[in-house]
Amino acid sequence: MKRLLLILAFLASPVWAVQPDEVLDDPVLEQRARDLSTGLRCLVCRNESIDESNADLARDLRLLLRERLVAGDTDDEAIKFIVDRYGEYVLLRPTSSGANLVLWLAGPIMLLIAAGLGWNFVRKRSNAQQSTGGEALTDTEKERLEQILKD
The missing domain is CATH 1.20.5 (Single alpha-helices involved in coiled-coils or other helix-helix interfaces)
Incomplete structure (x- = not known):
């Protein structure tokens, strides 16, 4: 039972990444922020989104993203602002x-x-x-081969 609870706690740990003080009052803006933050890479944790990461830099990026959305930026403008600041590496799905x-x-x-x-x-x-495989042995080659095989 304890093992099961430990496994469940481990699996649910990414849910705890976004702290309650980061959540926006507007549920629509919060959902947009969550959707966008799943596509941004934590620069500390590497292949983990900022939505899942507990790193301080990921928290700063989540807050920055939410600030941009509250300021009225579209999704593309908010992502472009972060990419301009941190480079294209911050995208989990790079452009082609x-x-x-x-x-x-x-x-x-x-x-x-x-x-x-x-x-x-x-x-x-x-x-x-x-x-090269189509040539047959001559009579002298056949005799020589028989002598070698007998010895």
Whole structure:
């Protein structure tokens, strides 16, 4: 029973990240802030959203995001403000434009190149084996082979 309670407490720990003093009075704004904060990375915890993180920097980012929303910013404006300040690394789902597009496409392109080189290698190798495998042994070669096998 204690183990079950411990597991449940551990699983529910991300819920405790947003402190009660951070919650906005307007439930619509609070929901927008929660939705946006799940897409922002905690710069201390790495692959954890600021909504789940208990780090001080994550708290500051949550408060900053809520301040921007209360000031009347749209979702895109609030995210752009934070990205301009902290860089695109703060996004958990990076954009696929500009320099990031090269990174997104590099993997599949290298995979296609490797597959093409591998297919070409196998094709050349099988052609080489077919051209050398068709020659029969001469009578002297057969006699020599029999002598070697007897010894």
